[in-house]
Amino acid sequence: MPKLTLIRLCFWLCLARTVVSRDDLYLKVGGELVLKPDKSTVPDSISSILWKHGKNKVAEWDKDFGGLDIYASFKERTTLDQTTGELRISGLKKTDSGVYSVEFNSKLLDQTYTLSVFKAVPKPTITSSCNPDKTSCTLTCEGDTTDAEPVTYSWKVGASAWEVLDKQINVNKSDTGKSTNSYKYICKMKNPVSEEVSDPIGQRFGPKAVPKPTITYTCNSNKTTCILTCESDTTDAEPVTYSWKVGEGAWEVIEKWLIVSKSDTGKSTNSYKYICKLKNSAGEGEVSDPVGSVFYPEPSEVGGGWIVGVVVIVVIVALVAIVITVWLVWKKKKEYPQDTWIDFLRKYFGGIYGRMCGDAGNNQNTVALDTVYSVVGEKSSRDYSMNQNNNNQPTNTAKGSDRVQPEQGISLTGKDNADKSGKGQGNGGVYKI
DSSP states (O other), X not given: OHHHHHHHHHHHHHHHHHHHHEEEEEEETTOOEEEXXXXXXXXXXXXXXXXXETTEEEEXXXXXXXXXXXXXXXXXXXXXXXXXXXXXXXXXXXXXXXXXXXXETTEEEEEEEEEEEXXXXXXXXXXXXXXXXXXXXXXXXXXXXXXXXXXXEEEEETTSOOXXXXXXXXXXGGGSSSTTOOOXXXXXXXXXXEEEEOOOEEOTTSOOOOOOOEEXXXXXXXXXXXXXXXXXXXXXXXXXXXXXXXTTSOOXXXXXXXXXXXXXXXXXXXXXXXXXXXXXXXXXXXXXXXXXXXXXXXXXXXXXXXXXXXXXXXXXXXXXXXXXXXXXXXXXXXXOTTXXXXXXXXXXXXXXXXXXXXXXXXXXXXXXXXXXXXXXXXXXXXXXXXXXXXXXXXXXXXXXXXXXXXXXTOOOOSHHHHHSTTSSTTTTOOOXX
């Protein structure tokens, strides 16, 4: 029995020495390291202290030589207590990780310190990627873990406890037994020096946002009652509620359809404006554009359309008349190629005027044609008189009268001579119409 007790005692002493001889330390980047050696193991007073990081010197003090030396990257951020041997390093870096050892009076202590420096984990965010029909989604606990590894990931689903899982988890719409899967999902990142929890997310399988609606309407034959419909594609957005705003009234949750009557406003035109909007569990959508005057078109629209129609008709008629007139004149001109356009137009329209006057009666034929002759045939008359004088043909003058009579054979009085081909051409006459 005493032998067994001695063995147990030796075991616990060895274990204790092993535990004490190596301390594992985990600190954040930017943190501070404090190492306190057990100087009780040194029987003599301390005359020298040397701290090492691996095989490299960190700090050294020697009573005989005097002064304290701090080495390499530990300068300006390391202190050494020359009485206790305590080493303090601030502004820790990832490269400060490693094994630290100390010597008192040139004797290495059994106790060593293993330091691991980690960057703190960030606050994670959850992203999701779902299949097209949104029945299954992959959730990812995202965060920059550079210099923060090793990191463990935990998930909390709904009201359940935290569970250590992978960085990604798969969830299904059927997990909750509800079509919307109303569970909330939270993830957590953790490393030896820190931990952070994400904001919760939910409704991964819920409805999509409602779109902006439009209002359509149909009315009875006499337009005294109309049915307004709040139209929109609500695929994957159901269930949806519909609200209507009539005139200056408040929003009211109604059906998709709204029945309105001309008498609602007390005016024959029912000047109310109608607006609708959609809402579901994902949120409230945009408001539709307003519509009004569903029973009759606006007066400005009616008047404006009538005026425009009349103007268009008048323009069309005028264009047709111009085209026909030009065509008729051009066709007539082809019968008299020897005339210039100016002479032709003068005689052509003079002939029209003469014919109009001829319809008034045979007794006025001579007077009417003389009038046309004086208006549109003046140039031709002068040309004829000059030709007569040049040919030395005398002009007959009635006895006892100052009135000059036209030469026999070229008289232009009377309808028959004016209409005959060749009679009036070059003589101040007019064309037959």
